[in-house]
Amino acid sequence: MAIIKGSDYLERINKLQNEVWIGGEKVTGAISEHPAFKGIMKSKAALYDLYHHSDKKDLLTCWDEKTNEYHSFSYSQPKTKEQLRNRRQATQLLARESGGTMGRSPDYINTAIMSLGSGGAGMPKPYGDNARKIFEEAREKDFSFTHTFINPQVNRSKHYMEYSNEKIIGAKVIDETEEGAIIHGARLLATQGGITDQLLVLPAGGNFIEPSFVYGFAIPSNTPGLKFLCRESYAHGKTSSYDYPLTSHFEEGDAVVVFDHVLVPWERIFIYSDPSQVQTMYDETNMNVLLLYQAVSRQAVKSEWLLGLSEWMVRTINVVEHQHIHEKMSEMIISLEIMNSLLIAAEEEAQPNKHGTMIPDIRKLGAACSYYQKTYPRLVDALQQIGASGFISLPSEADFHSSIKEDLHQYLQAANEDAYERVRMFRLAWDLTMSPFGSRQTQYERFFFGDQVRLSSSLYMNYPKEPFVQQVQSFLKKR
Ligand SMILES: Cc1cc2nc3c(=O)[nH]c(=O)nc-3n(C[C@H](O)[C@H](O)[C@H](O)COP(=O)(O)OP(=O)(O)OC[C@H]3O[C@@H](n4cnc5c(N)ncnc54)[C@H](O)[C@@H]3O)c2cc1C
Known part of the structure; x- marks a missing residue:
């Protein structure tokens, strides 16, 4: 049971009959068939199925000697830097399935539950024991949260x-x-x-x-x-x-x-x-650090997507010779490199906590999270500046199957794509940044882990600044 399949997830949630209200009505019957939830539940189910693919299994599952079972990587306590790196790669494998847009792939909150389980011993009784039992049950049943x-x-x-x-x-x-x-x-x-x-x-x-x-x-x-x-x-x-x-x-x-x-x-x-x-x-579990590590790993995948999508757009409408396009594309590259570098540095400087969990460096992850809150909306803006009216002249699939299709093929073609592919690419860019889904994505990244003001404040207040102050002061003392 410790690694469920997509169908197990769907059946289990349907059986729960959770009290969910949407559009003025209580959801009745199978929630996985409700138009509001069908798409996301199917996509989540597909993630669970990935754990059973022969070429993905090794990365996504971990053998546990105590329970004699395989578990999801997200419920496994990372004890070495190598295990931490595997964790990042597994998160990124899942994130690539949605271009990083599924903020709550199951590994996100599973990570919080794993941290409760591995740090519970340091929490007061009986609460620490409760934390451990909540973790053990969740790991055994592969719960989502x-x-x-x-x-x-x-x-x-x-x-x-x-x-x-x-x-x-x-x-x-x-x-x-x-x-x-x-x-x-x-x-x-x-x-x-x-x-x-x-x-x-x-x-x-x-x-x-x-x-x-x-x-x-x-x-x-x-x-x-x-x-x-x-x-x-x-x-x-x-x-x-x-x-x-x-x-x-x-x-x-x-x-x-x-x-x-x-x-x-x-x-x-x-x-x-x-x-x-x-x-x-928080001190015993390092929950926030481990959650940030998952999130920054996902955000780096989003940056990969923004770079890939904008470069496809640049080539499609052939705007590569304009200098401001290079500047905008360089922002995409810089964001990807910064996110990846901070992730790798956080892994390199990881230290085990007293419960044996390898904890990535919080300063690197805090910097990455604050940076991304401000950068993501700028990248969205850059993409929209590149695509201009392409984001708006967007006929639908039905139009391409109607009697106006010849006009569409003639007038919406691009230098390097036919009309159908050009519109498909722009629809993706629109959905990522301008549709209600896309606008929410921007708001999500802006407010991820808290608002920008308080997150920046916490970075500043907790950062060890003293060595740098002393460096400057001792420079002057020598003169
Ligand atoms: C798309 C989306 C999905 C989310 N999903 C989840 C989720 O799954 N689970 C969850 O628990 N939360 C979730 N959140 C909530 C998210 O964590 C909060 O939006 C974030 O912590 C900010 O809190 P708030 O929205 O209450 O903003 P508020 O605290 O109401 O802030 C409003 C404004 O006032 C400012 N402000 C408020 N107080 C202060 C202060 N003390 N000092 C300085 N400025 C201040 C803020 O900077 C902001 O500009 C989600 C949010 C979004 C947008």
């Missing part, structure tokens, strides 16, 4: 605290029973909410003074009282791979998560009530 760590966007002024017990907004503990804690309220923003086996809930920043807001747990997505309120689907009715090459396959969906008096069993809780446990959990 969605996650949430944000309170609703009500009032983000620095001093705002939600105190009222009458009108609860941010999810909090409202009661305790022998079986567990009762959680009521809402959390943002679960990408793929409703189409995963489980939900991982991490502490939300900014509310650590009030113990009822301090918790971390993992529960099945069909836990009674748990609701996923999804935004409008960008994929609904957009099934043509020619017209919507990315939307039709990789539209993940995002959901507000509502906890309506949800009973969270004690054994599923790994942080509870005590704010100091939050820092302990």
